[in-house]
Amino acid sequence: MNLFVDAWLWLVDPVNWQGSGSIPVRIGEHLFYTGLAMLGAALVAIPLGWLIGHTGRGRELAVGISGAARALPTFGLLFLFVMLIGVTLRGPSTVFVLMLLAIPPILAGAYAGLEVIDRRTIDAARSMGMTEWQILWKVEVPLGLPLLIGGLRSATLQVVATVTLAAYVNLGGLGYDIVQGIQLRSYDQMLGAAILVILLALLFDALFAVLERYAVPRGVRAGRDTDVRTTPTGRRATAELTATT
Amino acid sequence: MIEFRSVSKRFDDGTLAVDDFSLVMPSRQTTVLVGSSGSGKTTLLRMINRMVDATSGELEIDGENVSTIEPVQLRRRIGYVMQNSGLLPHRRVIDNIATVPRLNGVPKKQAHERALELMDTVGLDRDMAERYPSQLSGGQQQRVGVARGLAVDPNILLMDEPFGAVDPIVRADLQQELLRLQRELDKTVVFVTHDIDEAFLLGDQVVILEKGGRIAQKGTPAEILAHPASDFVASFIGADRGKRALSIQTIDGAQVLVDGDGNLAGRLVEAGPA
Ligand SMILES: Nc1ncnc2c1ncn2[C@@H]1O[C@H](COP(=O)(O)OP(=O)(O)O)[C@@H](O)[C@H]1O
Numbered sequence A: 001m002n003l004f005v006d007a008w009l010w011l012v013d014p015v016n017w018q019g020s021g022s023i024p025v026r027i028g029e030h031l032f033y034t035g036l037a038m039l040g041a042a043l044v045a046i047p048l049g050w051l052i053g054h055t056g057r058g059r060e061l062a063v064g065i066s067g068a069a070r071a072l073p074t075f076g077l078l079f080l081f082v083m084l085i086g087v088t089l090r091g092p093s094t095v096f097v098l099m100l101l102a103i104p105p106i107l108a109g110a111y112a113g114l115e116v117i118d119r120r121t122i123d124a125a126r127s128m129g130m131t132e133w134q135i136l137w138k139v140e141v142p143l144g145l146p147l148l149i150g151g152l153r154s155a156t157l158q159v160v161a162t163v164t165l166a167a168y169v170n171l172g173g174l175g176y177d178i179v180q181g182i183q184l185r186s187y188d189q190m191l192g193a194a195i196l197v198i199l200l201a202l203l204f205d206a207l208f209a210v211l212e213r214y215a216v217p218r219g220v221r222a223g224r225d226t227d228v229r230t231t232p233t234g235r236r237a238t239a240e241l242t243a244t245t
Numbered sequence B: 001m002i003e004f005r006s007v008s009k010r011f012d013d014g015t016l017a018v019d020d021f022s023l024v025m026p027s028r029q030t031t032v033l034v035g036s037s038g039s040g041k042t043t044l045l046r047m048i049n050r051m052v053d054a055t056s057g058e059l060e061i062d063g064e065n066v067s068t069i070e071p072v073q074l075r076r077r078i079g080y081v082m083q084n085s086g087l088l089p090h091r092r093v094i095d096n097i098a099t100v101p102r103l104n105g106v107p108k109k110q111a112h113e114r115a116l117e118l119m120d121t122v123g124l125d126r127d128m129a130e131r132y133p134s135q136l137s138g139g140q141q142q143r144v145g146v147a148r149g150l151a152v153d154p155n156i157l158l159m160d161e162p163f164g165a166v167d168p169i170v171r172a173d174l175q176q177e178l179l180r181l182q183r184e185l186d187k188t189v190v191f192v193t194h195d196i197d198e199a200f201l202l203g204d205q206v207v208i209l210e211k212g213g214r215i216a217q218k219g220t221p222a223e224i225l226a227h228p229a230s231d232f233v234a235s236f237i238g239a240d241r242g243k244r245a246l247s248i249q250t251i252d253g254a255q256v257l258v259d260g261d262g263n264l265a266g267r268l269v270e271a272g273p274a
């Protein structure tokens, strides 16, 4: 337990909260790479997943990418890219590797969200005279949102954890304290930083869990027993039923 | 008027669902396509709003070839009601009904006002406007489906086994409601069913289909009942059995009608003025 006390003391020591290599800076770096990688991955994976889910074409591609890429050894990839692209492009190549990691779960979520929608609902939307864009935005995206957010959730968790490796190519982040802590045998620093990584991951997980729940359209959540007329008027005020994932 | 001229449909997998189908569906009348499962009813119906495109032949609505009309535009002026109601689960009843008018740019307030009127028309309590489809019974969902089909006040209403999935009592209710609606609204209705009783009840023109959309017989219910064109038709409509095979029996000088199962169907009286 002593170690945890030390880690705690390291965490609350004001000295570690100021200056260039301080905890807030490391968290900032960590979040920066996480955000960048997630943004890039989302920009690639969401449109692609929706395209595949909407058209039903390229299903094998989606399944293949999500399956195979999930098994990618991140650490090895990271070094590979750093060696290939060279030391000057460490930042972009790290983000690129993190993107590769984040794309499969997002792609799977975007695609599966559309895939699980009752075909008859889509058929009805089309036969009413919705254009393909309208079907996508007014029917498929809202109904598929919970699974997409589920995909973003697991991608974020993986990325937040993996950004730690950025320290190995000298990019900072909370991994810096972990690596330095190991090298200098200052285990309070190592453990303190590791705890922060875990806290960040838990924070994101909780955030996405809430989002996921509220993304379930009310009409889908509302079972037969719920009478909307008696519930508060806020659009998504009812949360009594669990999200379906 | 909807006119099919030698229309055929072969699906990509080679299935010939409709083989050389020709028929005129008169305006402001109900044409019922009736046949067993797989006879091509749905395919025929969906060719009218181009959810399915014919492989060959011509299909005209009021003299206009549908292949020249852009599908989205065509569909927005034709009402379509399907078996499972096809309601959007994430939208309230009122928004479901107002969907197509909203797509056409009708302001929300106006579209909702009209949706509420339509709820009256199809016999739905306005209180249900705020509910979601999952909070309605099957029969109520079908009513919403009909209201949605009527939302743009289309000339044509396509109905694909709309009452097939509700229980018999509710179905009878909905059938009567549709008859009433049709008296009021005068739409060109194309109704698909596999239930001959429903076909005879609702149809001005009944078209009995065999596999491949081949017409076994068409005519008014009375014509078909009076002169089944073939053994297939006779057997399909049950002309030789059950409640359609009535015979006269004399009991104490009065004539009563007994059906094929031996059940009393009624009493023979002088026909009054029609
Ligand atoms: N999209 C499709 N692709 C291939 N075959 C189809 C398709 N839709 C219908 N069919 C086939 O066409 C025939 C007629 O189907 P359908 O029009 O749905 O009949 P019904 O509505 O009378 O039951 C059936 O043999 C069915 O299997």
Ligand SMILES: [Mg+2]
Binding pocket: B041, B042, B043, B160
């Ligand atoms: Mg059918």
